[in-house]
Amino acid sequence: GDSVTQMEGPVTLSEEAFLTINCTYTATGYPSLFWYVQYPGEGLQLLLKATKADDKGSNKGFEATYRKETTSFHLEKGSVQVSDSAVYFCALSDPEQRGYQKVTFGIGTKLQVIP
Amino acid sequence: NAGVTQTPKFRILKIGQSMTLQCTQDMNHNYMYWYRQDPGMGLKLIYYSVGAGITDKGEVPNGYNVSRSTTEDFPLRLELAAPSQTSVYFCASSSGQGGTETQYFGPGTRLLVL
Numbered sequence: 001g002d003s004v005t006q007m008e009g010p011v012t013l014s015e016e017a018f019l020t021i022n023c024t025y026t027a028t029g030y031p032s033l034f035w036y037v038q039y040p041g042e043g044l045q046l047l048l049k050a051t052k053a054d055d056k057g058s059n060k061g062f063e064a065t066y067r068k069e070t071t072s073f074h075l076e077k078g079s080v081q082v083s084d085s086a087v088y089f090c091a092l093s094d095p096e097q098r099g100y101q102k103v104t105f106g107i108g109t110k111l112q113v114i115p
Numbered sequence: 116n117a118g119v120t121q122t123p124k125f126r127i128l129k130i131g132q133s134m135t136l137q138c139t140q141d142m143n144h145n146y147m148y149w150y151r152q153d154p155g156m157g158l159k160l161i162y163y164s165v166g167a168g169i170t171d172k173g174e175v176p177n178g179y180n181v182s183r184s185t186t187e188d189f190p191l192r193l194e195l196a197a198p199s200q201t202s203v204y205f206c207a208s209s210s211g212q213g214g215t216e217t218q219y220f221g222p223g224t225r226l227l228v229l
């Protein structure tokens with residue numbers, strides 16, 4: 001079945017440091033890939049997504065590229081801020097038409113940014 | 116827009132008690148979902164609905180029930196609460212079932228069963 005692998009963390013960085021959160025996946029077919037972010041006390045919200053191989057999703061300075069050859073969708077940001085402290089979930093969406101959207105989530109990576 | 120709202124935010128239940136977690140969305144989405152989030156486990160789908168009057172089981176439905184009488188509301192019912200149901204529950208909605216759809220999440224309900 002489908003699966004998403006990411007480190008749990010926490011990842012602790014100083015402000016303005018470079019961020020990489022690794023995400024690899026296994027899936028049949030050609031899934032869409034997502035990064036969702038969960039700020040403290042809130043629900044998940046979409047950060048970015050990519051729907052086909054070599055697509056790059058970007059938002060708020062974050063980027064991730066859909067790499068089919070390495071089955072990866074690593075999240076990067078050049079300079080993190082304290083306000084980026086949150087839990088980041090990598091997810092994939094099964095493209096098969098099954099009557100609902102089947103999404104497989106990773107375990108979430110907690111990011112702590114210190115001033 | 117309020118988006119997806121959930122009540123309550125936090126609840127403590129005794130073993131064997133029952134409760135209903137409320138979820139409402141104001142985006143006129145047909146598709147709604149209930150997930151539970153456990154530490155180190157990601158999110159697991161409990162139930163989903165593709166429209167008013169239509170619901171179906173997800174990956175972990177045991178111990179739960181749902182109903183969907185309107186497009187807006189999708190309550191989750193816990194009967195005979197057990198410690199294994201201690202978790203954070205998220206309701207989500209989307210406008211379609213396709214693989215590229217974004218799901219919109221509520222703020223969650225933290226449930227502790229003692």
